[in-house]
Amino acid sequence: MTAELRETTIPSDKDYVLLAIETSCDETSVAVVRNGREVLSNVISSQIETHKKFGGVVPEIASRKHVETMTIIIEEAVREAGVNLAEVDAIAVTQGPGLIGALLVGVVAAKSLAMALDVPLIGTHHIAGHIYANHLIGDIVYPAIALVVSGGHTEIVLLEAEGKFRIIGRTRDDAVGEAYDKVARALKFPYPGGPHVDKLAQEATEEVVLPRSWLEPDSYDFSFSGLKSAVLAEINRSRMKGETPDFSALARGFQQSVIDVVTGKAIRAAKEFGARQMLLCGGVAANRGLRERLSSLCEEAGVPLLIPPNKLCTDNAAMIAAAADLKWRRGQFSSLDMKAEAIMSLEEWSV
Amino acid sequence: MRIDEELIDDSGTVTVLAFDTSTAAFSAAIVRNGERVDSVVSFAERNHSARIISEIKELIERNGLQAQDLDAIAVGQGPGSYTGVRIAVTAAKTLAWAWNKPLIGVSSLEALALGAWHELRPENEDLADDLDVWIIPVMDARRGQVYTSRHAANHSGGWRTVDGDGIRLIADWAARIEDEGTQESQVAAIWFVGDIELHCAAIEQAEQSGTRLRTYACNLNAGAIGLLAELRFRQGEKDDVHSFVPNYTQLAEAEAKLLAASRGE
Ligand SMILES: [Zn+2]
Numbered sequence: 001m002t003a004e005l006r007e008t009t010i011p012s013d014k015d016y017v018l019l020a021i022e023t024s025c026d027e028t029s030v031a032v033v034r035n036g037r038e039v040l041s042n043v044i045s046s047q048i049e050t051h052k053k054f055g056g057v058v059p060e061i062a063s064r065k066h067v068e069t070m071t072i073i074i075e076e077a078v079r080e081a082g083v084n085l086a087e088v089d090a091i092a093v094t095q096g097p098g099l100i101g102a103l104l105v106g107v108v109a110a111k112s113l114a115m116a117l118d119v120p121l122i123g124t125h126h127i128a129g130h131i132y133a134n135h136l137i138g139d140i141v142y143p144a145i146a147l148v149v150s151g152g153h154t155e156i157v158l159l160e161a162e163g164k165f166r167i168i169g170r171t172r173d174d175a176v177g178e179a180y181d182k183v184a185r186a187l188k189f190p191y192p193g194g195p196h197v198d199k200l201a202q203e204a205t206e207e208v209v210l211p212r213s214w215l216e217p218d219s220y221d222f223s224f225s226g227l228k229s230a231v232l233a234e235i236n237r238s239r240m241k242g243e244t245p246d247f248s249a250l251a252r253g254f255q256q257s258v259i260d261v262v263t264g265k266a267i268r269a270a271k272e273f274g275a276r277q278m279l280l281c282g283g284v285a286a287n288r289g290l291r292e293r294l295s296s297l298c299e300e301a302g303v304p305l306l307i308p309p310n311k312l313c314t315d316n317a318a319m320i321a322a323a324a325d326l327k328w329r330r331g332q333f334s335s336l337d338m339k340a341e342a343i344m345s346l347e348e349w350s351v
Numbered sequence: 352m353r354i355d356e357e358l359i360d361d362s363g364t365v366t367v368l369a370f371d372t373s374t375a376a377f378s379a380a381i382v383r384n385g386e387r388v389d390s391v392v393s394f395a396e397r398n399h400s401a402r403i404i405s406e407i408k409e410l411i412e413r414n415g416l417q418a419q420d421l422d423a424i425a426v427g428q429g430p431g432s433y434t435g436v437r438i439a440v441t442a443a444k445t446l447a448w449a450w451n452k453p454l455i456g457v458s459s460l461e462a463l464a465l466g467a468w469h470e471l472r473p474e475n476e477d478l479a480d481d482l483d484v485w486i487i488p489v490m491d492a493r494r495g496q497v498y499t500s501r502h503a504a505n506h507s508g509g510w511r512t513v514d515g516d517g518i519r520l521i522a523d524w525a526a527r528i529e530d531e532g533t534q535e536s537q538v539a540a541i542w543f544v545g546d547i548e549l550h551c552a553a554i555e556q557a558e559q560s561g562t563r564l565r566t567y568a569c570n571l572n573a574g575a576i577g578l579l580a581e582l583r584f585r586q587g588e589k590d591d592v593h594s595f596v597p598n599y600t601q602l603a604e605a606e607a608k609l610l611a612a613s614r615g616e
Contacts, residue, residue, distance in 0.1 A: 067437050068594075070444065070445065104434065108445070109442075112445035116450055339398060
């Protein structure tokens with residue numbers, strides 16, 4: 001077991017079962033997926049109540065919680081799926097990117113299972129998971145553009161073919177979800193505040209128009225730190241004048257700016273690369289404003305759009321199985337010496 | 352508790368897979384009937400998570416064993432490096448669950464102490480049977496602190512824990528051990544063992560009355576984890592796989608701060 005990569009041929013006409021583990025941040029999740037697409041179980045244990053007290057995710061506590069729940073969640077997922085452990089054909093796990101101490105727990109549990117059951121291990125990229133969550137709900141047509149928006153990531157990914165990832169745009173500072181949480185804090189919402197901002201923006205009747213950060217004309221990159229500062233400056237300006245800042249108008253202004261830029265760039269990428277499909281994914285895909293705008297832009301451009309349901313957008317293990325399936329079908333397995341990676345290249349993870 | 356061969360021979364063959372990652376060493380062992388059959392200690396990887404499962408697999412295979420030959424999975428529960436302890440504990444929980452084997456956690460400190468005693472015992476052979484030797488395991492916990500405990504051993508196989516696992520200031524702890532050791536006449540020798548290099552000066556400083564405090568640098572060997580676990584196993588004890596967690600001996604920093612804030616400190 002010294003080779004970095006073992007390649008074997010897997011018969012494709014037989015049913016197979018992947019058990020996947022995801023512990024990259026504050027969710028402990030285990031899923032059992034048949035034939036890469038049929039979700040038999042997808043158990044998610046969120047630590048959000050624990051981290052709320054601290055106003056954000058505390059890495060050391062996240063790791064401790066993963067250890068506490070790991071085998072419980074594995075057992076629940078297996079039981080709910082109604083499979084025998086002996087029927088599991090491979091173990092998939094989020095290898096990175098993420099919080100290193102959190103990833104380690106999942107990686108060690110996955111390796112232990114792979115050894116105990118004597119089945120292959122598939123180290124999986126978290127973002128590939130978010131993207132391939134779409135494969136659990138529909139057929140992906142290539143080339144496709146994936147817009148990945150989450151607490152830790154904001155990326156536009158081009159998939160020229162199945163399992164071939166090319167990042168064409170990424171955030172230069174905060175991720176969208178991060179910007180939402182920071183603005184939420186300024187608007188006095190408790191952690192995690194993203195959904196509150198979305199709701200407030202939806203209900204707003206006024207809008208404080210805020211700048212759009214388009215960067216260089218040909219760039220697909222993002223920057224949200226200036227926008228966040230603009231929100232804070234606006235709050236200060238009102239207070240200096242002895243006025244009460246209009247939080248809902250600000251939430252709307254912030255949300256409109258984010259949506260304009262994010263969807264605008266995604267659509268431009270779809271046109272430039274001749275995408276036959278748009279994939280929206282990541283935790284922020286739950287944002288109603290974003291879903292609605294992207295839907296109408298895609299319709300206008302004639303590009304079909306896939307958006308997984310919320311449970312498959314936020315961190316979950318079924319999406320990890322869906323991405324690991326790319327490697328399973330090609331017999332590309334990881335060694336038992338695989339390491340968790342806090343930073344990990346999506347492009348290099350391509351099949 | 353007595354660590355004697357007789358107790359071990361009484362109730363049939365027991366084979367334990369034991370491992371620990373609470374310190375800079377990764378250690379795994381197969382223990383059968385109180386004997387270390389085979390073991391591995393490695394410092395090669397700073398990151399124990401990389402090699403742990405391959406090493407365990409290799410150890411099991413080169414001894415011609417299969418899962419069905421193992422009676423229990425034993426693991427060092429800490430204290431020690433937070434990340435380190437989590438690695439072995441996660442592996443032990445998952446293996447015990449997947450193989451449906453009893454899980455037995457033992458104190459990594461006690462194992463460090465017992466392993467040291469086994470090495471020191473021949474040198475202390477001239478001690479009378481009714482005299483105690485105190486074994487004080489230490490693992491560095493930064494800022495002058497150590498993870499430590501106190502165990503009393505004797506030549507008739509006696510082994511008991513005097514003070515349980517905790518995080519303590521080495522200067523205060525060594526002074527207290529010195530003081531109490533001076534007062535108790537049946538204590539023949541006191542050994543600070545383990546990660547002592549950083550703490551030698553503090554231990555020497557505590558020395559008031561002569562040469563009673565001695566030091567012995569050594570690493571944790573999973574053989575001692577296996578032995579302690581085998582004894583628990585033979586007494587019918589085991590841990591609950593799902594609720595088993597590392598013994599960190601202290602709150603995470605963020606929790607400690609929150610607690611202090613809630614008390615208005
Ligand atoms: Zn994610």
